[in-house]
Amino acid sequence: MKYEDEFMADTFWKRPVTLVRGKGTKVWDSTGKEYIDCGCGYGVALLGHCHPRVVDAIRRQTEKILTCHGSFYNDAREECLSKLAKIKPEGTDKVFLSNTGAETVETAIKLCRKYTKKRGIVAMVNGYHGKTMGALSLTWASKYREPFMPLLSDVKFAPYGKAEKLEGAIDDNTGAVFVEPIQGEGGINVPPHDYLRQVREICDNKGLIMVLDEVQSGFGRTGKIWAHQHFGIKPDILCSSKALGGGMPIGATFARADIMDSLRRGEHSNTFGGNPLACAACTGAIDAILEDGLVENAAKMGEFIKKRFGELDTKMIREVRGLGLMIGIDMRFEIMDIILEALEKGVIVLESGKTVVRLLPPLTITEQEAEKVFQVVSDSIRTVEKKRTAGA
Numbered sequence: 001m002k003y004e005d006e007f008m009a010d011t012f013w014k015r016p017v018t019l020v021r022g023k024g025t026k027v028w029d030s031t032g033k034e035y036i037d038c039g040c041g042y043g044v045a046l047l048g049h050c051h052p053r054v055v056d057a058i059r060r061q062t063e064k065i066l067t068c069h070g071s072f073y074n075d076a077r078e079e080c081l082s083k084l085a086k087i088k089p090e091g092t093d094k095v096f097l098s099n100t101g102a103e104t105v106e107t108a109i110k111l112c113r114k115y116t117k118k119r120g121i122v123a124m125v126n127g128y129h130g131k132t133m134g135a136l137s138l139t140w141a142s143k144y145r146e147p148f149m150p151l152l153s154d155v156k157f158a159p160y161g162k163a164e165k166l167e168g169a170i171d172d173n174t175g176a177v178f179v180e181p182i183q184g185e186g187g188i189n190v191p192p193h194d195y196l197r198q199v200r201e202i203c204d205n206k207g208l209i210m211v212l213d214e215v216q217s218g219f220g221r222t223g224k225i226w227a228h229q230h231f232g233i234k235p236d237i238l239c240s241s242k243a244l245g246g247g248m249p250i251g252a253t254f255a256r257a258d259i260m261d262s263l264r265r266g267e268h269s270n271t272f273g274g275n276p277l278a279c280a281a282c283t284g285a286i287d288a289i290l291e292d293g294l295v296e297n298a299a300k301m302g303e304f305i306k307k308r309f310g311e312l313d314t315k316m317i318r319e320v321r322g323l324g325l326m327i328g329i330d331m332r333f334e335i336m337d338i339i340l341e342a343l344e345k346g347v348i349v350l351e352s353g354k355t356v357v358r359l360l361p362p363l364t365i366t367e368q369e370a371e372k373v374f375q376v377v378s379d380s381i382r383t384v385e386k387k388r389t390a391g392a
């Protein structure tokens, strides 16, 4: 891959595989080798690859119009919005369309500043919100932040999952709290059940905006359309992207009407947000998620996979955690070798931090495929364990 190696910016850690095709839970490389994809492009291919409803919607749209700026009305956008209105998080009334997860977070940051007229934001230790300058300011890991300092001022971090520590990070300058209902990049961390409700209460008492970043946890991944629904709360703003376009880039920032209406025309816009092609794909994706029973399957298969890993007799696993098909296997050692071993054996898995093997399989995964994933990953764990013991 001459140009990817020599011409493209060298900012991705690359696996030694060239993927050329995908269908459902599977992808194939340039040699024809098949993989079960439990990475899904870091959570994008939640419906499986090339879902027929999405492909069909894109194909039909390509025959009509590809681009239509937000300064014109468009029928594909209208249809997509009508579908988004059906799944919008309770408590939100309006949406701003964009293209990536980080862009949804940038939108949320601007909304918070505009509405509250305050600059202070509290984000969470181990949180991840993207790598553009605003989103990066709310992202915890110093390896991402430090080369780009100074970032947004007035951002403080509170320990995740400990509501009692949140108040200490809030001052008169604070306007908003940003939190992931389940931390994805930070290690698949599921907070204590009461945590988000307590954060909600603190935000209400202090007049702060509660922003939920569901870029990774949203759109059915955890066994409910939105992960926060497991915890019985309503956000003021919610960020969604990754899987929402069925594989096409789209971002949606949902907000309470009074918050969204604080933006005047021209104060926030983009060229591609709400483009007909992404909108058509998103319409197909929402139809699939609502009509194919996939969210229920996420809950069922998630339990199955967690149970199988929980039964493994090894001291090397610290914990198996997650909700639905957002699963982390926390190991007692660094896991890159496990990822490469599983890849070799035909299963794509992700990292989450240094010690967590992350599984984000498509919601279409069958029990038979889930069992194969378990067999391959547990085998890979054993192989790496043996190598480590032999080398020690």
Ligand SMILES: Cc1ncc(COP(=O)(O)O)c(C=O)c1O
Pocket (backbone or CB within 6 Å): 042, 100, 101, 102, 103, 105, 128, 129, 130, 131, 180, 184, 185, 213, 214, 215, 216, 217, 241, 242
């Ligand atoms: C919770 C969360 N927010 C934001 C982002 C940034 O999304 P993107 O990479 O599309 O900018 C991610 C990406 O992993 C994420 O997991």
